[in-house]
Amino acid sequence: MLRAMLGEAWHAMGSNKMRTALTMLGMVIGVGSVVLMMAIGQGAQYAVAQTISTMGSNLYVIIAGTTQASGVRSGGGFGFTLRVADAEAIAELEDVTYVAPMQQGTQQLVYGSKNWSATVVGTTPEYLDARSWTLASGYVFGESDLRSATRVALLGKTVIENLFEPGEAPLGKTIRVRNTPFTVIGTLNPKGQNLDGRDQDDTIIIPLSTSQRKVFGVPFAGSVRSIIVQAASAEAMPSVEKSVTALLRQRHRLRDDAENDFYIRNLAAAADSAAETTRVMSMLLGAIASVSLLVGGIGIMNIMLVSVTERTREIGVRRAIGARQKDILAQFLLEAIMISVTGCLIGLVLGVGGALLTNAITDMVIVISGGSVLVAFGVAAAVGVFFGFYPARKAAALDPIEALRYQ
Amino acid sequence: MYEPSPVGRSAPADAVIHVEGLTKTYVTAAGPFPALKGVDLSISHGEYVAIMGPSGSGKSTFMNLLGCLDTPTAGDYYLVGRNVAHMANDELATLRNRTIGFVFQGFNLLPRMSLQDNVALPLVYSHLDRETRRRRAREMLAKVGLDSYADSFPARISGGQQQRVAIARALINSPSLILADEPTGNLDSHTSEEIMALFGQLNDEGITVVLVTHEHDIADHAKRQVRFLDGLIVSDALTPVRAEAAGSTTATAPVTAGQGAPAC
Ligand SMILES: Nc1ncnc2c1ncn2[C@@H]1O[C@H](COP(=O)(O)OP(=O)(O)OP(=O)(O)O)[C@@H](O)[C@H]1O
Numbered sequence: 319m320l321r322a323m324l325g326e327a328w329h330a331m332g333s334n335k336m337r338t339a340l341t342m343l344g345m346v347i348g349v350g351s352v353v354l355m356m357a358i359g360q361g362a363q364y365a366v367a368q369t370i371s372t373m374g375s376n377l378y379v380i381i382a383g384t385t386q387a388s389g390v391r392s393g394g395g396f397g398f399t400l401r402v403a404d405a406e407a408i409a410e411l412e413d414v415t416y417v418a419p420m421q422q423g424t425q426q427l428v429y430g431s432k433n434w435s436a437t438v439v440g441t442t443p444e445y446l447d448a449r450s451w452t453l454a455s456g457y458v459f460g461e462s463d464l465r466s467a468t469r470v471a472l473l474g475k476t477v478i479e480n481l482f483e484p485g486e487a488p489l490g491k492t493i494r495v496r497n498t499p500f501t502v503i504g505t506l507n508p509k510g511q512n513l514d515g516r517d518q519d520d521t522i523i524i525p526l527s528t529s530q531r532k533v534f535g536v537p538f539a540g541s542v543r544s545i546i547v548q549a550a551s552a553e554a555m556p557s558v559e560k561s562v563t564a565l566l567r568q569r570h571r572l573r574d575d576a577e578n579d580f581y582i583r584n585l586a587a588a589a590d591s592a593a594e595t596t597r598v599m600s601m602l603l604g605a606i607a608s609v610s611l612l613v614g615g616i617g618i619m620n621i622m623l624v625s626v627t628e629r630t631r632e633i634g635v636r637r638a639i640g641a642r643q644k645d646i647l648a649q650f651l652l653e654a655i656m657i658s659v660t661g662c663l664i665g666l667v668l669g670v671g672g673a674l675l676t677n678a679i680t681d682m683v684i685v686i687s688g689g690s691v692l693v694a695f696g697v698a699a700a701v702g703v704f705f706g707f708y709p710a711r712k713a714a715a716l717d718p719i720e721a722l723r724y725q
Numbered sequence: 726m727y728e729p730s731p732v733g734r735s736a737p738a739d740a741v742i743h744v745e746g747l748t749k750t751y752v753t754a755a756g757p758f759p760a761l762k763g764v765d766l767s768i769s770h771g772e773y774v775a776i777m778g779p780s781g782s783g784k785s786t787f788m789n790l791l792g793c794l795d796t797p798t799a800g801d802y803y804l805v806g807r808n809v810a811h812m813a814n815d816e817l818a819t820l821r822n823r824t825i826g827f828v829f830q831g832f833n834l835l836p837r838m839s840l841q842d843n844v845a846l847p848l849v850y851s852h853l854d855r856e857t858r859r860r861r862a863r864e865m866l867a868k869v870g871l872d873s874y875a876d877s878f879p880a881r882i883s884g885g886q887q888q889r890v891a892i893a894r895a896l897i898n899s900p901s902l903i904l905a906d907e908p909t910g911n912l913d914s915h916t917s918e919e920i921m922a923l924f925g926q927l928n929d930e931g932i933t934v935v936l937v938t939h940e941h942d943i944a945d946h947a948k949r950q951v952r953f954l955d956g957l958i959v960s961d962a963l964t965p966v967r968a969e970a971a972g973s974t975t976a977t978a979p980v981t982a983g984q985g986a987p988a989c
């Protein structure tokens with residue numbers, strides 16, 4: 319019975335190919351765009367998640383602010399209120415895994431005849447731990463390097479590409495930063511862009527003490543621009559923020575009514591909001607694409623209604639020779655589902671093809687998940703049932719005598 | 726075999742059709758319209774009945790009730806001994822499928838299906854397998870002399886041939902009863918004769934045939950003629966020539982509706 323009905327539905331679809339094809343086109347476009355948009359949306363989400371994972375997790379950055387005592391208020395990051403000793407004190411707090419004082423700025427690098435400007439970060443080895451940044455080769459500078467301010471450097475991938483010939487090994491070479499020679503002791507694994515789109519590999523890392531003495535200079539010994547703090551877990555972040563604030567206020571001897579002389583920036587929150595933004599964007603894309611699926615469904619309903627009217631006599635004949643109402647219902651429902659599922663399959667192929675093409679001609683990340691394919695398929699079947707039901711019920715409800723009389 | 730009595734002596738049990746006080750009142754915008762006003766009739770197995778009467782006398786209304794396509798406003802209808810008055814929709818569909826073969830004036834073949842598939846269609850609703858459907862359809866097409874057209878389509882054959890295919894479709898589930906409302910209405914007289922010959926042959930094989938016609942020479946193919954007027958049977962008689970040919974008593978005079986009705 320089912321086979322006979324499937325065969326008939328297939329036959330009915332084939333009997334008016336142009337019309338069936340145009341009806342299907344609605345579903346093809348609907349499913350195709352849902353698949354494509356979901357691939358793009360999920361790709362964006364994936365890309366952001368990748369970027370966030372390169373940032374290091376549960377991070378705070380504390381930036382030196384202004385002292386009110388000085389009388390002159392200057393912008394964030396331009397004050398000199400933080401000390402290396404503050405960082406050491408923060409490290410003693412509960413739920414704090416890594417703390418690294420740091421100072422950074424853009425500097426001209428020279429190697430041989432080549433020069434390149436990159437971000438120079440002066441910090442301690444804990445900086446690499448906090449940001450889960452590993453070495454591709456060489457070793458990280460240690461305590462003694464920090465104490466004696468040795469001129470050693472770790473180079474990021476972009477810096478290496480721009481200073482060295484392809485295939486040339488940077489380890490052991492000497493580059494100049496602001497005319498000071500530095501020996502390359504390690505190379506960093508690539509991290510790609512950060513959330514702002516800046517290339518994180520365009521970086522050279524040197525000991526904090528060296529950076530202060532040879533590169534950036536400091537207004538007075540022991541001061542530092544910023545401190546990076548990693549909390550033990552996402553849950554611990556609020557309490558870490560509180561205890562860090564309390565500790566710094568106490569260490570800086572701020573009166574109760576005084577403002578903080580530092581800023582705490584929650585990098586995890588920035589990451590969350592970036593992830594949330596892409597998630598919303600991805601959902602929006604899907605929702606807009608779903609509208610075309612809806613339009614496709616309405617197209618099916620429309621054509622099925624026409625088909626029921628055209629085939630009124632046929633319905634009468636079928637009823638007369640023994641079709642029950644549910645047989646007629648099933649026949650038209652099956653036809654609607656078949657149109658929608660066939661359209662869906664074609665749309666799926668085109669959507670996936672479009673996604674792969676997008677991936678090939680742009681550098682957009684595309685993620686085609688089995689889930690989104692399943693969803694598209696389920697939605698198409700549901701659209702067939704939903705929009706096919708009304709015409710099918712109308713067909714089944716026809717009075718056989720009236721139907722037979724229909725011209 | 727034929728009992729030469731239009732006055733139904735048969736009890737409902739051995740009648741294919743037995744109706745009592747059958748009434749159909751249509752509800753129209755102008756108010757209720759009585760199309761059948763209490764019809765009594767009994768038709769036994771193997772009978773061949775022509776229903777005649779002027780336009781609007783209720784013939785088609787009556788046929789629709791006999792065919793279980795419609796339900797009466799009042800009265801009883803026993804089809805092969807079963808009262809169909811209170812049957813559910815699905816039950817009626819099954820009854821139509823197994824017990825009745827329909828032949829229409831306009832043939833009503835499905836244009837997109839091959840003749841074989843058209844003939845086999847009732848069996849789809851009997852849930853028979855594909856192979857059986859195919860085989861039986863071939864047999865039926867052979868019976869109406871069109872087996873060589875099995876894969877052809879309705880639009881490719883003549884009206885007379887289409888009606889033969891429709892008859893093959895009506896026969897495929899071995900019905901007890903063939904109902905035909907003006908089966909020759911769309912055919913020329915020569916083709917009509919062929920179709921009537923086919924009905925005659927089927928009746929000889931024992932199938933009960935009830936048909937509606939406006940034409941006397943068509944009606945004369947039947948063994949019994951029932952005449953409608955304004956929703957009532959006004960005469961019920963054997964066909965004179967046929968009655969003689971069958972070697973029965975001489976021509977039966979038309980009887981009134983009251984006499985024509987079964988005694989029960
Ligand atoms: N569905 C309906 N609604 C209202 N009135 C109807 C309906 N069907 C039939 N009638 C009326 O009932 C009467 C009998 O109609 P019916 O079709 O049974 O006549 P008939 O004897 O078959 O006529 P004809 O020889 O023209 O086919 C007619 O007056 C017709 O107008």
Ligand SMILES: [Mg+2]
Pocket residue numbers: 784785786906
């Ligand atoms: Mg009629």
